[in-house]
Amino acid sequence: MAAAAGRAGLGHAAAWKMLGKRMEGMASVAWVRCLFTRSRIPDSVFQPRPGDHEKYGGDPEQPHKIHVVTRIKSVIGRPYWEKKIIRDLGLDKAHQPRLHKNIPSVNSRLKVIKHLIRIQPLKLPHGLPTEEEMSDTFLTSKGELVIKRHLKPVEQKEIKS
Numbered sequence: 001m002a003a004a005a006g007r008a009g010l011g012h013a014a015a016w017k018m019l020g021k022r023m024e025g026m027a028s029v030a031w032v033r034c035l036f037t038r039s040r041i042p043d044s045v046f047q048p049r050p051g052d053h054e055k056y057g058g059d060p061e062q063p064h065k066i067h068v069v070t071r072i073k074s075v076i077g078r079p080y081w082e083k084k085i086i087r088d089l090g091l092d093k094a095h096q097p098r099l100h101k102n103i104p105s106v107n108s109r110l111k112v113i114k115h116l117i118r119i120q121p122l123k124l125p126h127g128l129p130t131e132e133e134m135s136d137t138f139l140t141s142k143g144e145l146v147i148k149r150h151l152k153p154v155e156q157k158e159i160k161s
Contacts, residue, residue: 045111063102064121068143070097073116082116085109091117097139 071091075083089109090098099122100106110119120143129137129147136148 065102066122067100067102067106067110068097068120068122068139069100069110070095070118070120070141071116072118075116078116082113085113086116097141097143099139 069089069091071086071094074094075086086092089100089106100110110117123142123144125144126147129145133147133149136150137145138148139145
């Protein structure tokens with residue numbers, strides 16, 4: 001339509017007037033897209049808040065060593081850098097827990113996508129498993145590493161009658 005107005009000898013101002021609100025909506029989308037860049041996210045988003053430890057039950061003096069990270073929201077419509085972090089951390093499938101170390105390099109990436117994931121500490125209710133027990137362990141949805149112990153057969157004694 002704008003091209004037709006341009007060929008008809010009308011200037012750009014006349015073309016905008018002729019097209020009205022339809023073209024305004026299209027122009028504003030491009031303008032908003034350039035504002036949504038990573039550099040424009042305020043630094044306060046990435047800073048820890050003082051109430052976080054009380055809210056999530058963590059102890060800042062004795063932090064846990066391993067995170068259980070689960071993606072709980074979709075990445076459709078999210079920026080490319082959030083999708084890349086999700087892919088790099090192995091969180092492609094939703095509700096599939098992954099284990100990650102509690103180190104600053106991982107934590108900084110988790111802070112960027114904290115609205116898409118659930119982070120829990122790894123709990124060991126039965127203690128640290130041995131090499132033999134590693135094949136019998138599984139991770140629950142609450143972040144517990146449970147050892148599924150197999151019963152050993154009892155030796156049967158002969159019955160004399």
